[in-house]
Amino acid sequence: MCGIIGYTGQRPAGQIILDGLRRLEYRGYDSAGIALFDANHELYVARAAGKIDNLISKIEGSLPPAVSGIGHTRWATHGAATDLNAHPHLDPAGRVAVVHNGIIENFEALRRPFVERGLAFSSDTDTEVLAFLIADEIQAGVDLARAVQNVVAQTQGAAAVVAICCDEPGRIVAARVGNAGGIVIGHGDGERFVASDLAALLPHTRRVTFLEPGEVADIRPDEVTYYDTAGHVLAKPVETQPWDPVAAVKGRYKHFMLKEIHEQPDTALDSVRGRYLTAPHRVEVEDLPFTAEQVRDFNRVVLIGMGTSMHAAMVGRHYLERYARLPAEVDNAAEFRYRSPVLDPRTLVISVAQSGETIDTLAAMDEARRAGCPQITICNTPGAQTTRIADATVYMRAGPEIAVASTKTLVGSMIALHALGLHLGRLRGALDAETSRRQVEGALHLPAAIGETLLLEPRVAELAARYAAYEDFLFLGRGLSYPMALEGALKLKEVSYIHAEGYAAGEMKHGPIALIDERMPTVAIALRDEVRDKMRSNIEQVKARRGRVIAIVSADDVSLDGIADDVLRLPEVEPDLSPVLTAVVMQLLSYEIAVERGADVDQPRNLAKTVTVE
Ligand code: G6P
Numbered sequence: 001m002c003g004i005i006g007y008t009g010q011r012p013a014g015q016i017i018l019d020g021l022r023r024l025e026y027r028g029y030d031s032a033g034i035a036l037f038d039a040n041h042e043l044y045v046a047r048a049a050g051k052i053d054n055l056i057s058k059i060e061g062s063l064p065p066a067v068s069g070i071g072h073t074r075w076a077t078h079g080a081a082t083d084l085n086a087h088p089h090l091d092p093a094g095r096v097a098v099v100h101n102g103i104i105e106n107f108e109a110l111r112r113p114f115v116e117r118g119l120a121f122s123s124d125t126d127t128e129v130l131a132f133l134i135a136d137e138i139q140a141g142v143d144l145a146r147a148v149q150n151v152v153a154q155t156q157g158a159a160a161v162v163a164i165c166c167d168e169p170g171r172i173v174a175a176r177v178g179n180a181g182g183i184v185i186g187h188g189d190g191e192r193f194v195a196s197d198l199a200a201l202l203p204h205t206r207r208v209t210f211l212e213p214g215e216v217a218d219i220r221p222d223e224v225t226y227y228d229t230a231g232h233v234l235a236k237p238v239e240t241q242p243w244d245p246v247a248a249v250k251g252r253y254k255h256f257m258l259k260e261i262h263e264q265p266d267t268a269l270d271s272v273r274g275r276y277l278t279a280p281h282r283v284e285v286e287d288l289p290f291t292a293e294q295v296r297d298f299n300r301v302v303l304i305g306m307g308t309s310m311h312a313a314m315v316g317r318h319y320l321e322r323y324a325r326l327p328a329e330v331d332n333a334a335e336f337r338y339r340s341p342v343l344d345p346r347t348l349v350i351s352v353a354q355s356g357e358t359i360d361t362l363a364a365m366d367e368a369r370r371a372g373c374p375q376i377t378i379c380n381t382p383g384a385q386t387t388r389i390a391d392a393t394v395y396m397r398a399g400p401e402i403a404v405a406s407t408k409t410l411v412g413s414m415i416a417l418h419a420l421g422l423h424l425g426r427l428r429g430a431l432d433a434e435t436s437r438r439q440v441e442g443a444l445h446l447p448a449a450i451g452e453t454l455l456l457e458p459r460v461a462e463l464a465a466r467y468a469a470y471e472d473f474l475f476l477g478r479g480l481s482y483p484m485a486l487e488g489a490l491k492l493k494e495v496s497y498i499h500a501e502g503y504a505a506g507e508m509k510h511g512p513i514a515l516i517d518e519r520m521p522t523v524a525i526a527l528r529d530e531v532r533d534k535m536r537s538n539i540e541q542v543k544a545r546r547g548r549v550i551a552i553v554s555a556d557d558v559s560l561d562g563i564a565d566d567v568l569r570l571p572e573v574e575p576d577l578s579p580v581l582t583a584v585v586m587q588l589l590s591y592e593i594a595v596e597r598g599a600d601v602d603q604p605r606n607l608a609k610t611v612t613v614e
Contacts, residue, residue, distance in 0.1 A: 003020075003021065003026075003195075004101055004194070005196075006193065007070075008191065008221050013066045019203070022052055024199065029050070029075075030050070031085065032050075032052045032054070033047035033071065033074075033088050034088070037166070041169045046058055046059050047088070068221075070097060071099070072088060078103070078107070093135065096131045098162070102158050133151040144218075145225070148173045153229075170221060173217070175211075178213050183210070209226075215227065256403040261407050261454070265454070270398075276419065281441070286394075288376070289392055295424055300346065300347045301320045303320070303352065304350070305330075308410050308487060319418050320424070324424040324425040325425070337363045345374070351365050351390065352413050355609065377392075397416075398411070404494070404602065404608065410583050411580055411583060415580065443574075443577060445574070449571045449580075464595070468597050470520070474508075474521070475489040476508060488502060494604050505531075508538055509541070517546055527570065543564075549566070552570060552582060554572075555569055570582065
């Protein structure tokens with residue numbers, strides 16, 4: 001939520017910041033803004049509501065030569081998406097500029113003394129007061145880094161704050177407060193970058209340092225000094241990130257979402273590589289710090305996540321139960337943390353979060369940490385906050401995902417959870433050789449099977465053209481396909497703004513069936529598994545009420561031809577891994593419908609990729 005980028009060095013800062021904002025736009029696109037020091041060390045500020053293109057047309061060649069500055073792309077929390085509420089925000093004298101991600105809960109109380117002094121705020125944001133406060137500190141002779149630290153210490157809530165001041169062009173100070181919004185510093189040759197996430201830095205450097213909550217970075221072109229909450233200087237390592245910058249470019253695809261859907265054979269290949277072994281067939285998940293004895297001692301698993309990651313966790317529950325014979329439950333992280341959950345040191349907590357920064361997931365993990373639970377996180381972002389809280393990280397290995405709607409990270413997380421279930425199952429002595437063999441072979445076949453699934457695209461596009469005008473959809477599934485029914489509905493809502501409900505098919509008779517008529521199509525996942533016949537009955541029930549049905553069926557299953565209106569046949573796959581292929585079809589369907597309706601696929605209204613507010 002909200003993208004931040006800053007640069008200090010010798011190169012043209014304006015262009016570097018605008019390019020960075022483009023790469024960060026998926027984090028929020030309610031407005032964008034930039035603050036630079038021009039040749040006279042005066043602040044040049046430009047801000048515009050809407051997407052970055054609006055900012056660029058507003059600037060229209062007026063970008064001053066500058067060697068440092070900051071930029072921001074906003075996902076609105078306080079105040080509408082207007083020019084005035086766009087960041088950066090300034091103090092009344094226009095000497096301090098601030099960008100911010102997160103929420104300052106006590107901003108009204110912080111504003112009050114300024115209002116009493118007769119000073120006016122020009123925005124409705126919770127951010128602007130930070131610039132006022134920092135300017136006051138500087139006026140009183142406090143150094144910029146200390147000023148930022150003093151100001152964030154007065155704030156309640158969690159935030160990432162980046163500030164610059166006219167007195168010292170070339171210097172940028174960044175602070176991270178609590179879990180909302182990461183800050184990563186990029187190290188170049190005689191230049192430094194700061195950003196809310198890695199994607200913006202990858203074209204420039206892979207040498208980075210992540211700030212922990214409470215830390216401050218004082219950034220100059222040739223050096224960065226870090227401080228802890230108490231103001232003591234900290235030594236922090238420079239890490240080298242493996243991500244390929246080219247992966248964050250759209251290439252020949254019309255949208256990032258389509259590109260990322262098509263990258264999934266590679267995601268699967270990377271996810272199985274080195275984990276699924278043959279001769280003998282076994283699964284090894286890297287870097288788990290638990291001994292076999294500890295793993296045998298776990299008596300329960302709680303899986304948590306939000307959005308698509310929660311749907312992955314729901315699939316993961318089946319794997320943990322099936323292979324590791326551990327009682328497993330799944331919860332939405334935001335509900336979990338307020339439920340006074342019963343946890344103890346034998347409860348394994350597995351969190352799933354592609355960004356690794358979702359505030360509700362972080363808060364739930366903090367709760368689990370307080371209870372002494374061993375924790376594994378499934379994450380896609382190297383160095384993200386979840387990876388720092390958990391005892392171990394199993395990476396999704398999906399590479400940068402830019403489209404706001406998650407696609408390849410879902411596939412990466414389901415495979416990671418499959419591997420984890422099998423790995424823990426082996427350590428617990430709960431897994432037989434035949435299951436192990438079947439699952440390893442099934443997983444190794446996934447890249448090819450996903451590739452084959454993608455060949456359905458023209459057929460899905462043809463269906464999309466026929467179904468795009470409906471305003472309501474029902475998605476039904478059972479067992480492992482139930483989370484994919486939820487995911488199908490979520491994807492459709494996210495990218496095409498169509499109302500869609502995902503249901504466990506058994507629940508259909510208890511309410512949703514009342515909605516069914518010829519205006520509400522049903523997407524039914526009816527794969528050949530132990531619940532296929534029950535799904536068939538559900539489909540008959542929909543048909544009996546004049547509902548249209550798109551059935552997703554197994555490779556050579558013709559039993560629903562002539563019953564369902566349309567049939568999409570998945571390639572052959574190990575049944576336990578079928579959610580991976582179903583997910584791909586659901587993604588194609590929602591993508592093609594959204595394109596058909598002319599929706600903004602990569603940046604759907606109101607959404608953001610990383611949700612750092614509660
Ligand atoms: C946002 C994104 C979703 C994502 C969810 C959870 O809503 O738009 O695509 O599934 O956050 O994100 P996480 O980073 O925790 O997986």
